[in-house]
Amino acid sequence: MGKILVIGAGGQLGTELTKALAEKYGNNAVIASDFQDAVKQKFSYCGFETLNVMDKAALALIVETHRISQIYHLAAILSAAGEKNPLHAWDLNMVGLLNVLEVAKTYKVDKVFWPSSIAVFGPNTIHEQTPQQTFKDPNTVYGISKLAGEHWCEYYYNTYGVDVRSIRYPGLIGYKSLPGGGTTDYAVDIYHKAALSQKFTCFLKEETYLPMMYMDDAINATLQLMDAAKESLSIRTSYNISGMSFSPKEIYQSILSFYPNFEIEYQPDFRQQIADSWPNSIDDSVARKDWNWKPAYDLSSMTATIVKNLPAYFNYNTTK
């Protein structure tokens, strides 16, 4: 097997997925890449290349030089950040993906992973137990780019045989990196505020339910999908997967049992409208059937794990 290239390795998902890939395949098998040279220090355990995915020639050179056989393309601008500069978000999210697909086709890369999102759904999508195949009317640039990207992935698979696989991630929550401009990221930030004994100001209303997932489940799902036999995959756009669904009020309550003095206030902003357009919960029966997907964490086990590990990980000098 050739090497594995992770693009956007310095981000929230990349930080943990790169480590998991290195543990699974060996440190020498993995090349992390990011447009920010400064994140190199996170990846002293594996290879590193500075790469802006908009530069197709630079990407091709890395793939050729390192004999890359798998690409995990994670670089993207998320939902809330994307609304601040829509054309730039479209450019990065689409051109980046097309560069990866073209290079994968040209250099006959064995497999590509590309994340999609619950943001492909929109205000007129069925919100409860949203099915795999359903009406989609995304109303953020991020969501529009993910929906178009899903169809490009399917196109490259059908037309050129590029084995590209994808998951529609719910909001991903971990303790090893900071929030990255997403609407679901309040649920990352809230743990930091609790650990620092600060009051949390939530940008969503207390009853806003969104599909979420603990990072370990997301990593396992990704590795499982990439390991699955090609013949077992019936979806070449992107798979629905589900972990848990909760509201700001419920995550606050789950943290309260560890930090009884923790306070929250609600000041909904433009992100409320984005959250309202997304599903409350996801039907992932196709992923369960095709590649045996099953999550391990619920809200209380996730909170217990994060509360236990986050303060030391970030060197927060706090007493509960």
Ligand code: SER
């Ligand atoms: N977590 C992402 C966001 O909120 C959704 O994929 O933008």
